[in-house]
Amino acid sequence: MTPSRPTLRRAGRDVVRRxxxxxxxxxxxxxxxxxxxxxxxxxxxxxxxxxxxxxLLRGAxxxxxxxxxxxxxxxxxTLDSLEIxxxxxxxxxxxxxxxxxxxxxxxxxxxxxxxxxxxxxAAWLVLSHGGRWHGxxxxxxxxxxxxxxxxxxxxxxxxxxTAPEPPRSPDTESTTHLDSTTHSxx
Numbered sequence: 001m002t003p004s005r006p007t008l009r010r011a012g013r014d015v016v017r018r019x020x021x022x023x024x025x026x027x028x029x030x031x032x033x034x035x036x037x038x039x040x041x042x043x044x045x046x047x048x049x050x051x052x053x054x055x056l057l058r059g060a061x062x063x064x065x066x067x068x069x070x071x072x073x074x075x076x077x078t079l080d081s082l083e084i085x086x087x088x089x090x091x092x093x094x095x096x097x098x099x100x101x102x103x104x105x106x107x108x109x110x111x112x113x114x115x116x117x118x119x120x121x122a123a124w125l126v127l128s129h130g131g132r133w134h135g136x137x138x139x140x141x142x143x144x145x146x147x148x149x150x151x152x153x154x155x156x157x158x159x160x161x162t163a164p165e166p167p168r169s170p171d172t173e174s175t176t177h178l179d180s181t182t183h184s185x186x
Contacts, residue, residue, distance in 0.1 A: 024097035024098065024100045024101060025055060025094075025097060025098055025101075027093075027097055028090075028093045028094040028096070028097035028098065029048060029051065029052050029055075029094065031089070031090055031093040031094075032047075032048050032051060032067070032090030032091065032093060032094055033045060033048045033090070034090070035086050035087055035089050035090035035093075036048055036071070036087060036090055038086060039075075039079075039083045039086050039087050040071075040074050040075060040087075043074055044071075044074060046070055046074065047067045047068075047070045047071040047074060048067070048090075050066045050067055050069075050070040051063040051064070051066060051067035051070075051091075051094060053066070054066035054067070055094070055098070059098075060094065060095060060098035060099075061150045061153070063094060063098075064091055064094065064095060067091060067094075068091070071087070075087070092116065095112055096109060096112060099112055119142055122138055122142065123135070123138065123139075123142075126138040
């Protein structure tokens with residue numbers, strides 16, 4: 001039995017949507033691979049593979065985290081600013097292009113750009129005017145904030161939040177109880 005034309009059209013549109021939504025992520029992974037191989041060498045592909053796996057399983061925030069975790073032991077201890085910028089550009093591409101798939105990409109990209117500028121500015125300010133301990137403290141605060149935001153996003157996304165009940169005043173409950181017991185309908 002051959003499927004009807006409307007069924008084939010729907011199936012074709014679904015395939016086009018899936019491929020079109022995956023193209024930005026594939027492009028971001030290629031950009032990330034080029035950036036990491038440029039700085040770290042071929043071993044940087046391990047971080048790209050980890051990022052891609054985490055993205056497929058859990059999404060962009062986890063891909064960013066997993067890629068950075070794998071990248072830490074791979075990077076040499078003496079990186080200059082340009083190398084750090086090159087490495088992070090791959091992760092920024094992954095974040096930015098994954099946001100294009102969401103329901104409101106302009107708003108998400110604007111928020112991501114604001115967060116990037118704010119965290120970059122904080123890092124520059126702390127490292128240029130403070131010492132290593134200040135940098136470590138600022139980095140810890142930024143990571144804690146990012147972790148909390150990711151947690152809250154996942155709670156809301158998976159519907160595990162509950163709306164609080166409005167507070168009841170004790171006067172309302174006692175009056176309602178007295179009214180229902182003292183007054184009777186004739």
